[in-house]
Structure formats: C-alpha cells, structure tokens
Amino acid sequence: MEFDPQRLAQARHLLVFTGAGVSAESGIPTFRDALSGLWEHFDPARLATPQAFREDPALVWGWYEWRRLKVLEAQPNPAHLAIAELARRVPRLTLVTQNVDDLHERAGSSEVLHLHGSLHTPKCFACNRPFNGQLPVPELPEQGASLEPPRCSGCNGKIRPGVVWFGEALPQQALKDAFKAADECDLLLSVGTSGLVQPAAQIPLRALHQGATLVHINPQPHTCSAPGEYSLVGPAGQILPQLLRQAFG
Ligand code: BV8
Ligand code: ZN
Numbered sequence: 001m002e003f004d005p006q007r008l009a010q011a012r013h014l015l016v017f018t019g020a021g022v023s024a025e026s027g028i029p030t031f032r033d034a035l036s037g038l039w040e041h042f043d044p045a046r047l048a049t050p051q052a053f054r055e056d057p058a059l060v061w062g063w064y065e066w067r068r069l070k071v072l073e074a075q076p077n078p079a080h081l082a083i084a085e086l087a088r089r090v091p092r093l094t095l096v097t098q099n100v101d102d103l104h105e106r107a108g109s110s111e112v113l114h115l116h117g118s119l120h121t122p123k124c125f126a127c128n129r130p131f132n133g134q135l136p137v138p139e140l141p142e143q144g145a146s147l148e149p150p151r152c153s154g155c156n157g158k159i160r161p162g163v164v165w166f167g168e169a170l171p172q173q174a175l176k177d178a179f180k181a182a183d184e185c186d187l188l189l190s191v192g193t194s195g196l197v198q199p200a201a202q203i204p205l206r207a208l209h210q211g212a213t214l215v216h217i218n219p220q221p222h223t224c225s226a227p228g229e230y231s232l233v234g235p236a237g238q239i240l241p242q243l244l245r246q247a248f249g
Contacts, residue, residue, distance in 0.1 A: 003230035005246035013092040015185035021192020025077040025237040036178035045234040065138040068119040071101040080107035082240035100163045113174045126157025134178040182206040193215045205211035
C-alpha cells in the first residue's frame with residue numbers, strides 16, 4: 001500500500017524525526033562513515049565516549065573540530081529546507097533530531113529538539129560550565145589531526161564538545177518533549193536514520209503504537225511491520241520536496 005501524500009496535507013500534528021542521513025546530501029558524513037583518514041581505525045562508538053576523551057582529549061577534540069569544520073563549510077540541503085517549509089504548511093510541527101549539526105536551524109527551522117546535543121555548544125568537561133570563549137575556525141589539515149582542547153575560564157578544566165556521548169544521559173527536557181510529541185502526533189516522518197541508537201530510536205515506535213502513521217524516508221528500504229507504517233525509498237533531498245509538491249501543490 002502506497003503512502004498517500006494527502007495524509008501530509010491533512011496532518012494535525014506532524015513530528016519530523018531526523019538522523020545523520022538528512023545531512024548526508026550537505027556533504028556531512030553519517031556517523032558510520034565519519035571515520036575516514038586519521039580515524040579510520042577507530043570505532044565511532046568508542047571515540048564518542050567520555051573514556052576516549054579522558055584517555056586522549058586531543059584526539060577526540062580534533063575529531064569533533066574536524067566535524068564542526070565540515071558543518072561550517074556545509075549548506076542546508078533541500079531536505080532541511082523542505083522540513084522548514086513544512087512547519088509553515090501544517091497546523092503543528094515538532095522537529096526532533098539526533099544530529100549535532102545546526103543545518104536545520106540554518107534552513108529556517110526553530111525550536112529544534114536536539115536529543116544528542118550539538119557541536120556548537122562546547123562546555124567544560126570538569127565543571128560543565130558552557131565555554132564562554134569564541135572557538136576559532138579550526139586550522140586542521142584535511143584529514144584532521146589531534147588538537148589540544150581549550151581550557152575553561154572558570155576552573156581551567158578541558159573543554160569538550162556539547163554532544164551526548166555513548167553512556168551519557170540524554171538532555172531530560174528534550175527527551176520529555178520528544179516523547180510527548182510522539183504520543184500526540186498523528187503523522188511521523190522518520191528521515192535518514194538507521195534507528196540503532198537508544199533511547200532516540202523509541203520515538204518513531206512510540207508514535208506508531210499510539211496510532212500515528214509512520215513514514216520512513218531512506219535510500220535503504222525499511223521492512224514495515226504494521227499497518228500505518230510506510231517506507232519511501234530514496235534520498236531525503238529528493239523525496240521530501242516531492243512529497244511537499246504532491247501534498248500542497
Ligand atoms: C544512554 C552524538 C544511559 C555524538 C550520538 C546495547 C543495546 C541497546 C542499547 C545499548 C547497548 N549498549 C549501549 C546502549 C546504549 C547506547 C546505544 O544505543 N548504543 C547503540 C550503538 C547500540 N545509547 C547510549 O549510550 C545513549 N545514552 O543510553 O545513557 C544512561 C541513562 C541515565 C544516566 C546515564 C546513562 C546515548 C546515545 C547518544 C550517542 N551519541 N551522537 C556524536 O555525534 O559524535 S549517536 C550518533 O549515532 C548519531 O547522533 C546518530 O543518532 C547515531 C547513528 O549514527 P548514523 O548511523 O550515522 O546515523 P543514522 O543512524 O542516522 O544512519 C544514517 C542513515 O541515513 C542510514 O540509515 C542511511 O541509510 C541513511 N541515509 C544516507 N543517506 C541518506 C540517508 N537517508 C536519507 N537521505 C539520504 N541522502
Ligand atoms: Zn570548568
């Protein structure tokens with residue numbers, strides 16, 4: 001059964017849930033393929049941890065600064081722009097992202113719920129104070145390299161990326177708001193996520209189980225297990241603008 005784009009035009013409360021795939025067409029490597037060059041022999045799940053930062057702060061800080069540089073150099077793609085446009089078309093839209101880039105904001109989306117934090121809010125590893133300095137555009141050789149993290153002006157601790165590492169708790173308020181939206185929405189678009197990481201991966205399932213329609217948008221087909229679940233196969237940068245044209249003309 002095909003998904004009827006009119007469902008989008010009739011949505012009362014739309015939840016858009018995004019993963020790294022929504023930024024892929026902006027040239028931002030997804031989490032799995034973010035490890036090239038210097039880091040290719042590292043497992044991201046091992047590098048994105050407090051332990052890795054404790055063991056080798058310069059290696060971890062260098063990796064995140066390389067990724068932040070990639071984001072600074074990138075532009076929002078048609079998928080980000082279509083999501084920002086959707087907020088102007090439906091009565092209510094909640095945007096929940098697993099991504100740590102600011103491309104949704106730069107595309108014009110507001111009130112973005114970041115379940116895994118952001119590359120743009122560094123903080124102190126020791127006292128948790130936000131870093132009040134200005135991060136320079138990192139001078140990194142292409143493949144990146146180790147880079148000593150700056151120091152906290154309050155306690156001289158090492159500054160860390162403002163992301164949620166494996167083993168760390170998600171921001172409570174963002175998670176609460178995301179679960180509430182999953183319980184209330186009548187349509188959820190899950191865009192560019194492999195759905196591997198918990199507890200974020202619960203969001204689409206929670207919506208489906210309360211009776212919302214769930215649509216996966218991904219070049220990888222998704223085996224749909226329930227009525228009300230659909231899989232649109234292709235890149236988000238093509239599928240989303242096409243959906244908007246079909247739904248709103
Ligand atoms: C927690 C920030 C407890 C950092 C990230 C065993 C079983 C189950 C769970 C666990 C387990 N062992 C440990 C856990 C828990 C663990 C977890 O889920 N591990 C997984 C790997 C099994 N979770 C945690 O640790 C979480 N915390 O549980 O804390 C706790 C509670 C209380 C108190 C203390 C502790 C924290 C998880 C957050 C980790 N941080 N990001 C950073 O970015 O560096 S997660 C990171 O990986 C990303 O944010 C993303 O969410 C996730 C997946 O990355 P990718 O695979 O790259 O992206 P994605 O999944 O989105 O896949 C890309 C998709 O896009 C693909 O499907 C591809 O086909 C598609 N695509 C490609 N191109 C396109 C496209 N789609 C559309 N268009 C395209 N053009
Ligand atoms: Zn500090």
